[in-house]
Amino acid sequence: MSDTKEILDAVRTRASLATADVATAIDACLRCVQTCTTCANADLAEEDVDELRVCAARCLNCADVCDATARLLSRPAYSDKLTILRLLEACVRACENSAEECARHARHHRHCAICEQVCRACIQACAALLDSEAFEEFQDRR
């Protein structure tokens, strides 16, 4: 198990988001940075790179959005819910794009199969945060 929840609990702030949910989302985002970065690199080395262009492009976008999301979620003190809301929305969307394209290649490429699963876990973790009470006030802005 990671230390993410434990260090979040050590930050002196009145968290509006539940640290357990935030920790799960951070860890899911960081896993996604890893697998998407490797999947895009693996795509470049495949014989059928021609078929994997979209996959590589989407995985790179997903890695960068997940990276920023993990970083902002890792800063509970002086955080801003609206920034995080928009970033989580961008993150879910980027992960959906990546998962969808990886799914098309999952039977032929093991890296795509793994990456799809990790992206789906990230979607779930971010969606859980977005559906939490903390974002209720923005319900009409989503």
Add this chain to the structure above:
Amino acid sequence: MSDTKEILDAVRTRASLATADVATAIDACLRCVQTCTTCANADLAEEDVDELRVCAARCLNCADVCDATARLLSRPAYSDKLTILRLLEACVRACENSAEECARHARHHRHCAICEQVCRACIQACAALLDSEAFEEFQDRR
């Protein structure tokens, strides 16, 4: 002048966003990564660091969101407008938070004055993109 527009024009894709506007936004985001990173570092070294906590925290968030935004905007091929829309919204918001807090310290700290201006230029460049025709289809989702 930067090469940003020129290299964007060299990408083989049917850009839905005008490359001149995208180039302006990318360059504004990268400038913001720079000044926000330095402003947060400068805050830590000030005698009144106590007063600059919020400034440092907001600048760090701003730098990370601007970094991801610059990266996604730099990938016109196989891009996804909805991901970019949410990211631009996150970026504008993060820049507003940073600009607002820097403004409070601008008279006492030169780094805050510079950072405020750069954040405001970034808000303007991102808002111009968001207001462009390319995002018209999402008008009701904003």
Add this chain to the structure above:
Amino acid sequence: MSDTKEILDAVRTRASLATADVATAIDACLRCVQTCTTCANADLAEEDVDELRVCAARCLNCADVCDATARLLSRPAYSDKLTILRLLEACVRACENSAEECARHARHHRHCAICEQVCRACIQACAALLDSEAFEEFQDRR
């Protein structure tokens, strides 16, 4: 357990570095990005922020170097050993700086205690890679 080793093994390349060691280093780097980012944020929110300036500054540097290191290690195909060697050296050094400063505050601040441990684990994982046979050819350049 993470999927890191499994996805690395799925990349079509003659890895010169053992994927098990690389996976350990990647995961350690990503953990370090997380804890260092949160530790710097937590520092800003402490009453004795005045004492924690150096800690925040060093943790921010450590997070950025670990991020880049995790990304490059996640791209085994078409990788360059000398770039990775220098990056691993930068990473070990940045983690040492961060661990050393966190250690000074570990008794008073739980986030520093956690961060110190995670930095030390990262040093160990990167040092193990640096000491591996793969980097033997650069022995005289270190």
Add this chain to the structure above:
Amino acid sequence: MSDTKEILDAVRTRASLATADVATAIDACLRCVQTCTTCANADLAEEDVDELRVCAARCLNCADVCDATARLLSRPAYSDKLTILRLLEACVRACENSAEECARHARHHRHCAICEQVCRACIQACAALLDSEAFEEFQDRR
């Protein structure tokens, strides 16, 4: 002209590196993040993507190392010369790899021609820093 030097000069620290040289290196690194990110994306959209695999892979590594280098150079307060030395060395090497491969495609692809030039400017800016008096003490460790 960018604000980089001006904001660096506003940081309360005894800079061991000349801010003019640091500012030049930061701006060169950020330009390199931009062009390398776009070049890798453009590679994926070319008919001869098969020939451009190495170019895309190297450009992605270059972008990430340049990003981290720009960030650490942007933090003059509480900085550590040895970390920066190793990072600059990694940066020069990553830029060389990228420039060399882009050069092979520069006649056929405008994005590679631009990217090569920007990488070479970054090599020059980082090498100038490495050759400066500030790193003299490490002369025997290079």
